[in-house]
Amino acid sequence: MSGVVSSDERFMAAAIRLCRRNLGLTSTNPSVACLIVKDGVIVGSAVTAPGGRPHAETQALAMAGDAARGATAYVTLEPCSHHGKTPPCADALIASGVARVVVAVTDPDERVAGRGLSMLRDAGIVVETGLLESEGKAALAAYLTRQTKKHPYVTLKLAVSADGMLGRLGTGQVAITGPISRGQVHVLRAETDAILVGIGTALSDDPELTCRLPGLETRSPVRIVLDPRLELPPTSKLARTALLVPVIVVAAKDDKDDPAFAARQDALETLGVEVLICDPRRLEALLAALATRGISSLLVEGGARTAQSFLEADLVDRILLFKGAGTLGKDGVASPCVSGQMPAGFSLRDTARYGADILEEYERDE
Numbered sequence: 201m202s203g204v205v206s207s208d209e210r211f212m213a214a215a216i217r218l219c220r221r222n223l224g225l226t227s228t229n230p231s232v233a234c235l236i237v238k239d240g241v242i243v244g245s246a247v248t249a250p251g252g253r254p255h256a257e258t259q260a261l262a263m264a265g266d267a268a269r270g271a272t273a274y275v276t277l278e279p280c281s282h283h284g285k286t287p288p289c290a291d292a293l294i295a296s297g298v299a300r301v302v303v304a305v306t307d308p309d310e311r312v313a314g315r316g317l318s319m320l321r322d323a324g325i326v327v328e329t330g331l332l333e334s335e336g337k338a339a340l341a342a343y344l345t346r347q348t349k350k351h352p353y354v355t356l357k358l359a360v361s362a363d364g365m366l367g368r369l370g371t372g373q374v375a376i377t378g379p380i381s382r383g384q385v386h387v388l389r390a391e392t393d394a395i396l397v398g399i400g401t402a403l404s405d406d407p408e409l410t411c412r413l414p415g416l417e418t419r420s421p422v423r424i425v426l427d428p429r430l431e432l433p434p435t436s437k438l439a440r441t442a443l444l445v446p447v448i449v450v451a452a453k454d455d456k457d458d459p460a461f462a463a464r465q466d467a468l469e470t471l472g473v474e475v476l477i478c479d480p481r482r483l484e485a486l487l488a489a490l491a492t493r494g495i496s497s498l499l500v501e502g503g504a505r506t507a508q509s510f511l512e513a514d515l516v517d518r519i520l521l522f523k524g525a526g527t528l529g530k531d532g533v534a535s536p537c538v539s540g541q542m543p544a545g546f547s548l549r550d551t552a553r554y555g556a557d558i559l560e561e562y563e564r565d566e
């Protein structure tokens with residue numbers, strides 16, 4: 201194979217980069233990008249708007265106007281063919297007079313599944329699919345997982361010391377990685393619908409779990425705590441900021457006869473915390489419930505037992521291991537997975553260096 205990149209590939213790569221911009225912002229709709237290209241010039245470009253509408257294609261076509269006639273549309277996901285809250289994008293493309301549509305990924309949504317492509321072909325438009333499909337699938341992983349498995353795409357993120365520890369019990373948050381890695385974690389949070397920790401972490405670290413990067417402060421995900429006995433203190437940072445960024449506490453029982461439980465529930469709810477009664481040990485059912493609320497991507501940030509449970513239940517799609525250079529010693533909390541001893545079924549996809557830290561990205565084998 202030659203190393204020459206075709207202009208089709210360059211435009212699709214640009215579309216895939218663009219679609220990442222609104223990841224985590226488009227509710228139940230996928231973040232899709234569309235470029236309209238005429239004679240080698242981009243005359244329209246758009247990504248699904250925050251909230252999920254308008255779709256990318258209609259915005260890009262509006263930008264292109266008459267220049268769309270005879271142009272090529274590059275779309276990261278098959279254009280929709282059904283009447284939802286907006287008319288089908290396939291119809292909009294046909295009406296615009298584009299001559300060719302190039303698609304990276306076919307939509308598994310049963311209302312679309314190939315029909316969008318057929319509508320375009322039936323209208324005489326040249327349709328090509330599968331260009332940069334694996335890159336497109338990576339960008340659309342959350343949406344595709346929710347559509348096909350009915351649960352969110354789960355990323356397990358762990359910061360691990362050089363001796364395989366996640367933290368030290370009873371000492372609060374321990375800095376394992378440096379500022380560049382921590383900034384990367386905030387970018388991840390901005391791209392994700394929800395972030396989840398166990399109550400052990402909430403109690404020991406009192407984390408805020410928000411995105412605090414300048415300019416991205418409004419992109420914090422919903423925060424979820426697995427808290428069987430409803431122990432999250434009303435004085436915790438999570439509870440105190442629940443009116444600013446939603447917090448869902450997943451508790452195991454709804455014992456109205458237990459006055460102490462009811463009082464804790466009242467105190468949290470007064471602060472704006474949602475108490476979801478759903479056994480946090482039944483992760484499969486919990487993930488299905490989160491998917492029905494439109495949560496397509498979930499970032500699990502620990503601690504050790506929570507990470508272990510997700511791995512044992514085989515519910516992790518991707519593992520991000522941020523490896524710090526320092527050690528924590530024997531009294532540390534051991535990580536359920538360390539470099540070189542990853543769970544079966546995961547392969548190393550990428551590595552990056554962030555200052556003194558190394559990030560290893562593992563993905564579940566197809």
Ligand SMILES: NC(=O)c1ccc[n+]([C@@H]2O[C@H](COP(=O)([O-])OP(=O)(O)OC[C@H]3O[C@@H](n4cnc5c(N)ncnc54)[C@H](OP(=O)(O)O)[C@@H]3O)[C@@H](O)[C@H]2O)c1
Binds near residue numbers: 373399404501505
């Ligand atoms: N380096 C990192 O990336 C990182 C990230 C987060 C936390 N940490 C560190 O990890 C330590 C806390 O870890 P941890 O293992 O003690 O606490 P954890 O995993 O945060 O929380 C465990 C608690 O969650 C409850 N829980 C509810 N549903 C669960 C489920 N499905 N699976 C597992 N637990 C569930 C457990 O209930 P039961 O009591 O009923 O079992 C237990 O009380 C702290 O030292 C913290 O600093 C490190």
